[in-house]
Amino acid sequence: MVDITETYVDSLALNSAAIKNGRDLVKKNSFPKLCLSDDRTLVFGECKGSGKEPYRCSADYIKPESPVFRCSCPSRQFPCKHILGLLYAYAAGAPFQTEDIPEEIADKREKVQKREDKKQESLAEGQTEPAAKRKTNKSALVKKIAAQLDGLQLLNKLVRDIVQTGLAGVDAKALRTLEEQAKQLGNYYLPGAQASFRELLQLLGQGNQRERDYTEAMDRLTYLHMLAKKSTEYLTARKENPDLSMATDSAIEELLGHAWQLAELKEAGLVLADAELLQLGFHSNTDEVRGEYVDEGWWIHLQTGAIYSSRHYRPFRAAKHIKEEDSMAAVVQAKECFVYPGDVNPRIRWESVSFREPQRGDWDIARSHSHRSYAEAVKMVKNQIKNPLSDKHPVVLLHASRLFRAGDTYAIADEAGKTIALSDLEHIGHPGTQLLPLLKDEHREGQAVLVMFGHDLDTGRLHAQPLGIVTDNGLVRLI
Incomplete structure (x- = not known):
C-alpha cells in the first residue's frame, strides 16, 4: 500500500473545501468503525451521515498505483469527504481494527481480476505483436488544416483592420463588430488563436490607461501577426505533406489550440x-x-x-x-x-x-542548480522574450550572493557584483516584495531565489519578481 500521509490525502481532494470537510469529520469523531484488511490493501469503515444508516466508504490499494475509492453516499465529488476523512484518520494514526475484506468488495475485485485474466488470455492466443498504432486519417487531417489556414487568413484580416483603423479608432461599435468576427474563429479549429484575439479586444475595451493599454495592445498585435505568419508556414507544410509529425520543437500547436494527449x-x-x-x-x-x-x-x-x-x-x-x-x-x-x-x-x-x-539534501541539490552568473541568465531570458511567440514571463532560479535594500525596493547580487532589481509584476497580480523586510538575516546571503521576469514595454527594462527563496533547509514562499 502507498504511504498514506496528510500530504497524500490533500493531493486527492478536489478543492480546499473538501480538505476541510474531510478533516472536520475526523475532529468530530464521525467514524464509529475504522477497519484495515489483514494484507493492508484495503482501508474501509463507516461514517455517520444525515440518515439513519452510516455511509460505507473504502480505499482499495490492491493496485497501489491506481487506487479505487468507493462510498455509499450520493455526493458527486470524488473522492468524497467521507473517503478523505477515512484516509485522514489513517494518516493521523487513529486505531484501525483488522477485519476481513467485505464480501461486496471481494466480489468486485474478483470481477476486475476475471476481466484482466480474459484480456491476458486474448493477447496470448491471438496477438503476439503489439497492436498497430492507429493511422492518421490523412483526408480528414488535410481538411482540418485547410480550415485552419482559412481561419488564419481571417485572423490576419482582423489584425490588419485594427492597424489600418488605428487603436484610437476602435470605439465601442467597432469592438462589437470585432467580437462578432472573433466568434467566427471558433469555426476554424483555432481556439488558442481565438482566445488570444479576444484578450486583445478585452484590453482595448478597458479604456483605463489608454497610453499604457495601447503600448500593450501593439505588443499583442505583433504577437497575433507573427502567430498567423508562422502558423500559416507551418500548416502549409503539413498540408502538402500530411506525413509530417506535429511540431515538438516549439509550442506552436498549443498556441493554435491543440490539446496534447499524453500518448502523443x-x-x-x-x-x-x-x-x-x-x-x-x-x-x-x-x-x-x-x-x-x-x-x-x-x-x-x-x-x-x-x-x-x-x-x-x-x-x-x-x-x-x-x-x-x-x-x-x-x-x-x-x-x-x-x-x-x-x-x-x-x-x-x-x-x-x-x-x-x-530532506535537507534535496534543498542543497536545488540550490546547486541555481544560475550563478546573472549576465548569462539575463541573456537567456532576453533571447526568449525577443521571440514574439514565446512566454514573456520566464521563471529562473538565481543564486543570490546577497539580497539587500536598494533605495525604495530590494535587489539581489551575484558573486561578480552584478545586480537585479526586484519588483512586483502586474502579470502575477500578487505582491511579493512587501514580504522581503520580514526575512531573517540568514536568508539574505548565499541563498537561491526563484524569480519571474517581465519586460516593461514603456521603459524597455527587465523586471524580476521573487516567488520564493530556497534556503539550506526549506523554502520561503513569497506568493
Whole structure:
C-alpha cells in the first residue's frame, strides 16, 4: 500500500473545501468503525451521515498505483469527504481494527481480476505483436488544416483592420463588430488563436490607461501577426505533406489550440523517466477571457535542475467538480513525467505519482542548480522574450550572493557584483516584495531565489519578481 500521509490525502481532494470537510469529520469523531484488511490493501469503515444508516466508504490499494475509492453516499465529488476523512484518520494514526475484506468488495475485485485474466488470455492466443498504432486519417487531417489556414487568413484580416483603423479608432461599435468576427474563429479549429484575439479586444475595451493599454495592445498585435505568419508556414507544410509529425520543437500547436494527449507526448519521446520534482512556487489566477481558473506551479527537476511549469485548468462551469490544485510541500516522484513542447519553462504533467518528505539534501541539490552568473541568465531570458511567440514571463532560479535594500525596493547580487532589481509584476497580480523586510538575516546571503521576469514595454527594462527563496533547509514562499 502507498504511504498514506496528510500530504497524500490533500493531493486527492478536489478543492480546499473538501480538505476541510474531510478533516472536520475526523475532529468530530464521525467514524464509529475504522477497519484495515489483514494484507493492508484495503482501508474501509463507516461514517455517520444525515440518515439513519452510516455511509460505507473504502480505499482499495490492491493496485497501489491506481487506487479505487468507493462510498455509499450520493455526493458527486470524488473522492468524497467521507473517503478523505477515512484516509485522514489513517494518516493521523487513529486505531484501525483488522477485519476481513467485505464480501461486496471481494466480489468486485474478483470481477476486475476475471476481466484482466480474459484480456491476458486474448493477447496470448491471438496477438503476439503489439497492436498497430492507429493511422492518421490523412483526408480528414488535410481538411482540418485547410480550415485552419482559412481561419488564419481571417485572423490576419482582423489584425490588419485594427492597424489600418488605428487603436484610437476602435470605439465601442467597432469592438462589437470585432467580437462578432472573433466568434467566427471558433469555426476554424483555432481556439488558442481565438482566445488570444479576444484578450486583445478585452484590453482595448478597458479604456483605463489608454497610453499604457495601447503600448500593450501593439505588443499583442505583433504577437497575433507573427502567430498567423508562422502558423500559416507551418500548416502549409503539413498540408502538402500530411506525413509530417506535429511540431515538438516549439509550442506552436498549443498556441493554435491543440490539446496534447499524453500518448502523443510519449510517442514523441517527451517523457522524463523516474523524475523527482520539488515545487518552488505556486499561484492561482482567473482567466476571464477563456472562462477558467488556472492553477500554476513551478518545479525544479532535481536530477537536471531544469525549471518546469504545471498548469491545471478548471472551466468556470465545471470548476466544483474538478480537482483544485494547491501548493505542494512534498517531493513528487513520477515514473513518467510528460513534457509539453515549450521554451525555458516547458509545461509538465503526470498521471500517477508518489510522494516523500523533502530532506535537507534535496534543498542543497536545488540550490546547486541555481544560475550563478546573472549576465548569462539575463541573456537567456532576453533571447526568449525577443521571440514574439514565446512566454514573456520566464521563471529562473538565481543564486543570490546577497539580497539587500536598494533605495525604495530590494535587489539581489551575484558573486561578480552584478545586480537585479526586484519588483512586483502586474502579470502575477500578487505582491511579493512587501514580504522581503520580514526575512531573517540568514536568508539574505548565499541563498537561491526563484524569480519571474517581465519586460516593461514603456521603459524597455527587465523586471524580476521573487516567488520564493530556497534556503539550506526549506523554502520561503513569497506568493
